[in-house]
Amino acid sequence: MIHKVAPSVLAADFTKLEGQIKLAEAGSADWLHIDVMDGHFVPNLTFGPMIVSTINRLSELPLDVHLMIDNPDLFVEDFVKAGADSLTVHYEAVVHLNRTVNHIKSLGIKAGVAINPSTPTDLVKEIINDADLILVMSVNAGFGGQKFIESSYRRISEVRALIPKGKRVHVEVDGGVTIDNSAKLVQSGADALVAGTSIFKAPDIADAVRRMKAV
Numbered sequence: 296m297i298h299k300v301a302p303s304v305l306a307a308d309f310t311k312l313e314g315q316i317k318l319a320e321a322g323s324a325d326w327l328h329i330d331v332m333d334g335h336f337v338p339n340l341t342f343g344p345m346i347v348s349t350i351n352r353l354s355e356l357p358l359d360v361h362l363m364i365d366n367p368d369l370f371v372e373d374f375v376k377a378g379a380d381s382l383t384v385h386y387e388a389v390v391h392l393n394r395t396v397n398h399i400k401s402l403g404i405k406a407g408v409a410i411n412p413s414t415p416t417d418l419v420k421e422i423i424n425d426a427d428l429i430l431v432m433s434v435n436a437g438f439g440g441q442k443f444i445e446s447s448y449r450r451i452s453e454v455r456a457l458i459p460k461g462k463r464v465h466v467e468v469d470g471g472v473t474i475d476n477s478a479k480l481v482q483s484g485a486d487a488l489v490a491g492t493s494i495f496k497a498p499d500i501a502d503a504v505r506r507m508k509a510v
Contacts, residue, residue, distance in 0.1 A: 297486070298485065298488060299325035299326060299467075299488070300325055300326075300488050300504055301324065301327065301467070301489045302327060302490060302491065302494045302495060302500075302504060303328040303330060304327055304329055304330075304350060305329075305330045306494070307491075307495045313353050315500060316354050318501045319495075319501070320355075322500065322503065322505045323504060323505065323508060324504050325357070325487075326380075328361060328489045328491075329346075329359065330361050331361065332437065333363070336436075337363045339437045345377070347360060347379060352378075357381065359407075359467075360379040360381065360382050360383070361430065362382060362383060362388075363385060363388075363436050365388055366388070367384040367388060367395065368389070371398060380405065381407055382404060382406060383409050383467075384396075384409070385409045386409065386411075386414055386419065387411055387414060392408065392422050393421075393425060396426055400427075405428060407428030408422055408426045408429055410431060411432050411435065412435060412444050412446070412447070416450050416457070419454065420457050423457050423459070427463075428464065428467055429464060429465070429467070430467040431447060431451050431454055431469075432447075432470055433468050433470040434469075434470030436470075441471055443470065444471070447480075451483040451485050452484050455484030455485075456484075466487065467485065467487035468485045468488060469489035474506050474507055474510070477510040
């Protein structure tokens with residue numbers, strides 16, 4: 296399986312953001328992952344559309360924007376205008392998920408659905424034909440640098456098994472992803488790896504991306 300690597304800019308040094316993004320690009324990163332948190336759905340506050348727009352000007356890489364926010368429908372168009380190439384909303388935060396996913400896709404970008412570690416994987420069965428990506432959270436959303444939850448391997452495999460034959464849906468994993476567990480994550484069925492600390496805190500950012508792509 297050929298997998299994508301999406302460095303998470305949450306872990307980047309924002310005083311050196313452009314340079315660090317260029318190093319990730321030099322390592323052949325596939326996407327840039329941007330964690331948007333509102334301080335309500337998760338206990339942290341991070342980026343808004345203006346930061347997404349800034350990152351869009353700094354890089355040609357697709358922007359994989361992860362909305363960890365309440366009422367994401369209110370902000371979908373703002374993030375699309377800011378330059379998001381894909382928007383992922385949380386199953387737990389959306390009442391009419393089919394409507395939200397199809398609204399995102401109607402704006403010309405890809406739509407993803409994320410599930411928290413305690414959310415049963417089979418709940419995405421009814422949306423999997425509409426989504427372009429299912430994001431399996433392997434930590435409790437809110438902060439970078441958390442310890443990987445071991446049951447995530449099984450959960451990734453369960454989500455992969457739900458995808459109908461011939462249907463192209465990315466299975467992404469976010470949280471505690473390192474060089475050491477990347478191979479097992481890909482073997483479990485993930486084809487998009489989000490990594491923050493293990494890339495942007497590495498001595499050589501470009502090499503860290505290359506090593507994760509090579510597993």
